[in-house]
Amino acid sequence: MSPLSGRNKPDAQGEDPASEDRDYSVRAVERVCSILNLVQESVDGVTLNAVAKTTQLPKSSAFRYLWTLENHRYVERDSENGLFRLGLGFVGMQSRHLEVLRERARPWLEKLRDEYDETTNLGILDGDHVIYLDIVESKRTVRLAVSNGHRDPLHSTALGKAIAAHLPEERVRALLEQAGMPARTPRTLTGVDEYLAELVRVRERGYAVDDGENEPDGRCVAVPVLGTRLPAAISLSAPASRFPVRKIEPVARGLREVVEQIAAAPEAPEPPDED
The missing domain is CATH 1.10.10.10 (Winged helix-like DNA-binding domain superfamily/Winged helix DNA-binding domain)
Structure with a gap:
């Protein structure tokens, strides 16, 4: 007897009458x-x-x-x-989560841009690189900015360091081995152990710095966006001549305050009105 014969044969709509009784x-x-x-x-x-x-x-x-x-x-x-x-295998499947994160972050990135008059970024780990989900460019003529969707290395960027600092060490080693650690500038970290030691410092102080490591005259500070289940971070970048080292810690504090708002908000939050 055919498996489709008798009482188990599908009806005209293709439904199996007994299917509700089966596990x-x-x-x-x-x-x-x-x-x-x-x-x-x-x-x-x-x-x-x-x-x-x-x-x-x-x-x-x-x-x-x-x-x-x-x-x-x-x-x-x-x-x-x-x-x-x-793990990271789910990142490509979470397009809606990425869009929600971008919507949450956008008004705060704009607020940070207006406060510091420099470019702000939202990035996420994509494979073995960082991809820029959103960029709010400085209004200044000379600015440090890339375009949405741009990919940068994990090892030479503040965004990459901020994200990598909260990944398992084995994963970081695998990503670095896969992507390599080419010298983007004379200041780029090109050794795995040296980079891992830098990640320890990132975790201790709560922020990452790219001090001329990705662009010769660039300086960038980034903070991880924790609590979103996505390997993401936000950053502020500027020409080093306008972003002295003494400003790194105050900017990092501002970024940390923002990521707390982004991670905590159930919907896209609105930044407070300026007085």
């Missing part, structure tokens, strides 16, 4: 979905024990699931605390 779920797929749901609901990441408990699997089996997902970049493991969180 077509695949246990392995259900476990993967459970793991991803658990990971995406956690801001800080989840433990192997939590995954094993949720999936009702032995820890060794749960680890194999996580290892496979990590291998395909859907989860990543923090080498310092062993926690698992969503």
Whole structure:
């Protein structure tokens, strides 16, 4: 008898009358979905024990699931605390999340541009480079700016450092190996260990600096946008002659205040009116 004969034959609309009584779920797929749901609901990441408990699997089996997902970049493991969180494999699938982030950030980037009269940027990790999601250019004739969609290296930009400082070290090493670390200027960091040491300093002070490392006469400060589940950062960039080193810390404080607003707002926030 054909599998489509008898009472299981689809009706004129192609529906199987008995389909509502059947369970077509695949246990392995259900476990993967459970793991991803658990990971995406956690801001800080989840433990192997939590995954094993949720999936009702032995820890060794749960680890194999996580290892496979990590291998395909859907989860990543923090080498310092062993926690698992969503990986970069989902970034390309999150176009709506990217648009929401851009909408949230835009008015604040404009406010920062007007306050400092310099170009402000929103960037996100895309593959092994940083891509600019939004740019609010300085109104000055001479300014430091690129175009939306421009890609810059991870190792020579403040945006790249701010983002990389909050990625697992193994991931950073893999990205640097894939992209290389060419010298954009004489000041560019071109050694992996030197770069990782710089990321430690970025985490300690809460901001990253590109001091003539990507452009010979450029200076840029960036702060990561945490709490959005996207590897993103905002920055302010200017010619070094107009952006002295003594201004870096005050600008970084202004950027940190803005990212707190961006990450906390459920909808695109409006900056406060100027008095």
